[in-house]
Amino acid sequence: MDESLDVDDCLRRWKEGSEAAAEAIIQHLYPVISKIVRTHLPRRDDEKDLIQEILMKTFAKLHQYKGDAPLSHWVSRLALTTCLDRLRAQKIRPEVRHADLTPDEADAFNAAWLTGSTPDSSNAIAARDVVDRILSHLSPEDRSLVLMVDLEGRSLQEISETTGWTVSKIKMRLFRIRPQLRQMIQRLEDSK
């Protein structure tokens, strides 16, 4: 992300009709939106289309941006809401069993399950597919919350600012999700 970008100047020029300013804003926001889309949506979803959809929404709502927070924070919230809407449109899948995994996914799961085996990044895509399969049982909000905590290591306060949920609501959700997640992984192993 281009930290040196003068966002206020770009916004002013964009409002005057400058396409160069629009291009600079897209360049500035692309990594932020890409990170959110890659984290919160399953791997196979068409991310380029979604990133473009989020950018279009951003430009359509730019007049609502007051400048009291960095533009990237404001856009993060918009991006997360769009991702959650997309996830809501997808069905929650039935329980996954070990037999449903592809051979690569099964290898990735077994590697993660056995002690002493070092995480193998060459199997990253298969491991990601297992992660997506496990997460597909959770509601969109729960799925996003787990990833924000476990993957991004974000604090409850940060999550609260991005999602608009209260800290106590986030704690309650996490308290409810943890046993579900443990149970799903245990069942996956037991169904071998």
Add this chain to the structure above:
Amino acid sequence: MNKNDPETTWKNLLVQSASTFEPELAPPYGFITNTLAALRAEQRQERECERIGLRALWASLAALGVAAAVTLTVSLHQDNSDFDPGVRSLVQAENLPYS
């Protein structure tokens, strides 16, 4: 062989798949051009909608103006009698003066 607990398995899976969550730092070739074109198309559509809306507004105002003018003209051409037309003709038949 020893096995992990589900919690550790979950963390291992996330570590294994970490690279797939990495963002793209720059848009792919053609993405910006496509997005700008979509943006232009949307702005054009917005302007078109505004133009159609304005036309519809002017047309309805004009129709309202014509209706008001017709009503005014008709009422000015009518006799200022307090009677209804039917009653007025009866009064005329009797040749009674009316105001």
